[in-house]
Amino acid sequence: xxxxxxxxxLGTICVLIALWLVAPTLxxxxxxxxxxxxxxxxxxxxxLQWYENFFTNKQxxxxxxxxxxxxxxxxxxxxxxxxxxxxxxxxxxxxxxGILRAILITPIIIPGVVMAIGIxxxxxxxxxxxxxxxxxxxxxxxxxxxxxxxxxxxLSVFDARLETAAASLxxxxxxxxxxxxxxxILPGILSGMLFAFVTSFDEVIVSLFITSPQATTLxxxxxxxxxxxxxxxxxxxxxxxxxxxTIIIGAGLLVGTRRGRSx
Amino acid sequence: MKDFATKAKGAAIDIKGVxxxxxxxxxxxxxxxxxxxxxxxxxxxxxxSGKTTTLNLIAGFTDLTRGEIRLDERSIGNTPAHKRNxxxxxxxxxxxxxxxxxxxxxxxxxxRRVPKPAREAAVRETLAKVQLQDFAHRYPSELSGGQQxxxxxARAMVFDPSxxxxxxxxxxxxxxxxxxxxxxxxxxxxxxxxxxxxxTHDQEEALVLSDRIAVFNKGKIEQVGTxxxxxxxxxxxxxGQFIGESSVLRGAHVEDGGAAVFTINGTPVRAAxxxxxxxxxxxxxxxxxxxxxxxxxxxxxxxxxxxxTVTEALYLGSGVKYEVTIPGGTVISARMANxxxxxxxxxxxxxxxQPQDSILLADDGSAAQM
Ligand SMILES: Nc1ncnc2c1ncn2[C@@H]1O[C@H](COP(=O)(O)OP(=O)(O)O)[C@@H](O)[C@H]1O
Ligand SMILES: [Mg+2]
Numbered sequence: 001x002x003x004x005x006x007x008x009x010l011g012t013i014c015v016l017i018a019l020w021l022v023a024p025t026l027x028x029x030x031x032x033x034x035x036x037x038x039x040x041x042x043x044x045x046x047x048l049q050w051y052e053n054f055f056t057n058k059q060x061x062x063x064x065x066x067x068x069x070x071x072x073x074x075x076x077x078x079x080x081x082x083x084x085x086x087x088x089x090x091x092x093x094x095x096x097x098g099i100l101r102a103i104l105i106t107p108i109i110i111p112g113v114v115m116a117i118g119i120x121x122x123x124x125x126x127x128x129x130x131x132x133x134x135x136x137x138x139x140x141x142x143x144x145x146x147x148x149x150x151x152x153x154x155l156s157v158f159d160a161r162l163e164t165a166a167a168s169l170x171x172x173x174x175x176x177x178x179x180x181x182x183x184x185i186l187p188g189i190l191s192g193m194l195f196a197f198v199t200s201f202d203e204v205i206v207s208l209f210i211t212s213p214q215a216t217t218l219x220x221x222x223x224x225x226x227x228x229x230x231x232x233x234x235x236x237x238x239x240x241x242x243x244x245x246t247i248i249i250g251a252g253l254l255v256g257t258r259r260g261r262s263x
Numbered sequence: 264m265k266d267f268a269t270k271a272k273g274a275a276i277d278i279k280g281v282x283x284x285x286x287x288x289x290x291x292x293x294x295x296x297x298x299x300x301x302x303x304x305x306x307x308x309x310x311x312s313g314k315t316t317t318l319n320l321i322a323g324f325t326d327l328t329r330g331e332i333r334l335d336e337r338s339i340g341n342t343p344a345h346k347r348n349x350x351x352x353x354x355x356x357x358x359x360x361x362x363x364x365x366x367x368x369x370x371x372x373x374x375r376r377v378p379k380p381a382r383e384a385a386v387r388e389t390l391a392k393v394q395l396q397d398f399a400h401r402y403p404s405e406l407s408g409g410q411q412x413x414x415x416x417a418r419a420m421v422f423d424p425s426x427x428x429x430x431x432x433x434x435x436x437x438x439x440x441x442x443x444x445x446x447x448x449x450x451x452x453x454x455x456x457x458x459x460x461x462x463t464h465d466q467e468e469a470l471v472l473s474d475r476i477a478v479f480n481k482g483k484i485e486q487v488g489t490x491x492x493x494x495x496x497x498x499x500x501x502x503g504q505f506i507g508e509s510s511v512l513r514g515a516h517v518e519d520g521g522a523a524v525f526t527i528n529g530t531p532v533r534a535a536x537x538x539x540x541x542x543x544x545x546x547x548x549x550x551x552x553x554x555x556x557x558x559x560x561x562x563x564x565x566x567x568x569x570x571x572t573v574t575e576a577l578y579l580g581s582g583v584k585y586e587v588t589i590p591g592g593t594v595i596s597a598r599m600a601n602x603x604x605x606x607x608x609x610x611x612x613x614x615x616x617q618p619q620d621s622i623l624l625a626d627d628g629s630a631a632q633m
Contacts, residue, residue, distance in 0.1 A: 159357075161353065161355065161357055162357055162359060164324055164344075164357070165351070165353060165357035165359075166345075166359075166370070167323075167324070167343075167344040167345045168322055168324075168344055168345070168349065168350070168351035168419075169345075169350075169370050169371035169374060169418065169419075169422070170345050170346075170348070170371050170374035170375055170422065171345055171370075171374045172343075172345050173345075175374060176345075179370070180359055183361045184360070184361055
């Protein structure tokens with residue numbers, strides 16, 4: 001009997017914290033279906049006009065395309081570079097490995113604004129402001145640490161003796177990598193890729209600095225829109241982004257647990 | 264295409280003056296060893312004596328510091344591991360967890376671009392050899408330790424290597440399974456005809472399996488020979504103590520007409536041949552050459568005799584086993600056919616053995632049995 005009270009307390013606190021964490025999302029989703037022409041909470045009425053606006057308005061739609069393009073290229077680039085880096089670090093071992101890892105992870109630690117100023121200054125000189133290349137380079141730098149960490153975690157539980165076994169069975173180092181190492185660290189690579197994609201897709205600070213009217217990413221468009229007028233389309237965009245990331249991450253987790261079980 | 268049904272011919276391995284240093288540490292120090300084609304050779308020795316290092320050098324997993332290794336007259340120093348065509352079975356199995364048993368066994372054939380029909384036939388045939396044909400579609404994690412090691416064995420022999428290296432392959436298994444798999448390995452060796460090199464620190468296992476045994480100690484090979492040679496004619500005290508049971512008698516000795524005479528507890532004890540070289544020597548005794556008697560008069564004519572106290576007396580059915588502690592604390596083990604009466608612990612007794620059964624060895628200071 002004495003145990004019931006603490007349990008109720010613990011449960012209540014957990015529910016409150018969970019509510020607190022998802023509250024912003026819970027605000028955005030209903031607003032996206034609002035009838036009024038301004039962003040207010042609680043919304044009234046029901047309409048799909050803001051969703052319609054998102055897909056028909058060239059500016060909104062164009063930003064989505066820019067963001068998707070950038071995020072896809074970043075995901076690929078960061079995954080390839082980050083995986084190679086993680087393998088190099090794992091092989092190097094010792095002190096140099098620790099230093100290398102620390103350097104590669106700094107983009108997570110350095111404040112975004114500082115990075116943004118630095119990138120902007122360099123981009124002005126090199127005419128990368130507002131270009132696809134500019135976004136890709138900046139976002140890849142920001143996404144790289146996530147891949148290095150995710151793949152590094154996979155490698156640290158990978159039994160390197162399997163590569164020795166593969167060699168004894170006639171596999172060259174390259175062949176052993178593709179037939180043994182790669183399949184076994186694939187979960188880490190995929191989750192790194194997912195992180196890289198999401199990092200780029202919702203990056204806003206650096207993008208704000210290097211944006212241009214020719215190429216504006218979706219988060220920058222949302223920010224601009226909400227500071228200029230309170231167009232409820234941002235709520236629709238927010239809800240869609242929320243849905244998309246939930247599906248991607250959920251699918252990732254599902255595949256992850258499947259693979260885990262089949263082993 | 265290679266015919267995988269034909270019997271492989273084992274390769275000769277010639278290890279010449281091979282050293283392996285890690286910094287200043289000599290893991291292997293100027294080792295020479297010739298292994299005959301088709302031979303079953305065991306590397307026996309305590310942990311850290313350089314057995315795995317030697318195996319890794321043959322397999323090509325590490326580079327040698329000095330010396331040369333030849334496979335059928337061909338120096339393999341510059342051949343990378345994946346081109347040596349040597350099968351390796353590891354203690355930790357090293358099966359690929361993301362592949363089924365069949366895929367694991369097919370792996371070396373795939374690397375050699377063997378066409379699919381031949382590959383599948385070879386996998387089936389090899390899995391049958393290790394009696395795992397019904398497990399082809401399982402994953403390694405769904406098998407027991409013994410089954411996993413049999414898959415590893417199948418994978419290492421499916422490509423018909425002329426040499427098969429095994430590093431304590433049964434080390435992680437329980438005794439019963441180990442004994443069963445020892446017989447399996449012996450059978451497979453006979454069927455394949457390849458040269459087997461088998462690492463173990465278990466002397467019984469080495470005796471059961473091997474044509475010859477190389478005894479390793481501190482980065483050197485102390486002696487190479489058949490089990491019988493090592494047991495009856497050890498060249499060093501270390502070898503004598505490592506193989507089989509033994510008792511060691513230490514004491515001052517003098518030469519007396521082609522024999523070495525030790526004085527132990529005031530009693531002269533003879534070895535039938537003179538000591539080779541200077542320095543301290545010991546007498547090594549095998550338990551079955553020693554007899555224990557309640558009365559000194561029962562001891563055979565011309566035998567060495569020492570008196571002591573019975574500290575262990577075991578009736579084994581087929582015989583009896585005694586341990587007699589002589590003054591000074593040295594324990595002498597004896598194994599005898601059934602006597603009419605079992606001596607009891609605490610009883611005074613005489614141990615006896617013939618001078619030609621005294622194995623005379625230089626005292627290399629090696630510790631008693633580990
Ligand atoms: N990579 C290495 N670096 C340093 N020392 C090593 C290395 N590999 C093995 N050794 C040392 O070499 C010695 C022989 O090792 P090993 O051949 O593995 O012995 P074992 O007879 O038990 O198989 C050991 O003392 C071991 O610590
Ligand atoms: Mg070893």
